[in-house]
Amino acid sequence: MKIGSAILGLALVLGIRGAAALDPSGTVQVTPLLKATTSWNGQPLTYPTEPAEVTGLLVEIAPGGETGWHRHPVPSFALVLAGTLEVTLQDGSVNHLEAGEALAEVVDTLHNGRNVGTVPAKLAVFYAGVRGQPVTEKALPAQ
Helix, strand or coil, X not given: CCHHHHHHHXXXXXXXXXXXXXXXXXXXXXXXXXXXXXXXXXXXXXXXXXXXXXXXXXXXXXXXXXXXXXXXXXXXXXXXXXXXXXXXXXXXXXXXXXCCCEEECCCCCCEEEEECCCCCEEEXXXXXXXXXXXXXXXXXXXX
């Protein structure tokens, strides 16, 4: 799957209320990737009320590499473009993701992403943030 096509597909799903807004035809194919009201750990998704700023990132993690413990203060949505990723929460919960899978990331919850595969893990990540505010905060888990 080409990265540009995957990012466009995720942006369309996130930016349009439902996939039905686009009528599939001979030249348009619509594949729903994600529709969620909660993050993957069950927390309800809510949007900031301050001036919005949407951020899109391509994140690449080398085999065996980790993001380090961090949290996102705003909702974020990811599509795994390549590789295998394991996301662990501070409470020990684990989410295993393969290429082609999408998720609503956890909000205000410490987590660490680790590439458990043999090729670089590539993710397209979109944040529904607040203008001028960070979308990721590094932190250490409580001992």
